[in-house]
Amino acid sequence: MFVRSDRRMIKIDFNAIIYIESYSDYIKIHLANETITTREAISAIEAKLPKEQFIRIHRSYILSIANITSFTHEEITINNKSLPISRSYKKDVLNILEKF
Numbered sequence: 001m002f003v004r005s006d007r008r009m010i011k012i013d014f015n016a017i018i019y020i021e022s023y024s025d026y027i028k029i030h031l032a033n034e035t036i037t038t039r040e041a042i043s044a045i046e047a048k049l050p051k052e053q054f055i056r057i058h059r060s061y062i063l064s065i066a067n068i069t070s071f072t073h074e075e076i077t078i079n080n081k082s083l084p085i086s087r088s089y090k091k092d093v094l095n096i097l098e099k100f
Contacts, residue, residue: 001048003029003038010036014053018067018079020045022060030079057093058086071097 002009012029021028022042029036029045046054046062056062057076061083069077073094076083085093 003036003040003045005036005038012036014050015066017049017054017064019064019081019083020062055093055096057089058084059088065096065100068097 001012001014003012004010012031016031018030018032020042021030025041026037026039027042027045029038042060042062046056049062053065054062055065063076063078063083067078069079071077071085073085073090075085076093076097
């Protein structure tokens, strides 16, 4: 997938993405060794991602399922960071995660 950052198009491998975080008009794509900021809607990025590898847990977060360390009914730990599961996504998130 290509995203625009600092007036350049940057290629991002799906396997390199740990999680994606939304800040109003911008999103931060967190990779293992860097963070890429781009001005794009999180829903537009979500449409480009393979559904079997990524999960939306909140209106502000999309996670790589392979990088999830642990989870409860309220939060998911990924890369030593706890991210909240919103009420509107909770049922779908728990159904997907309990299958793994």
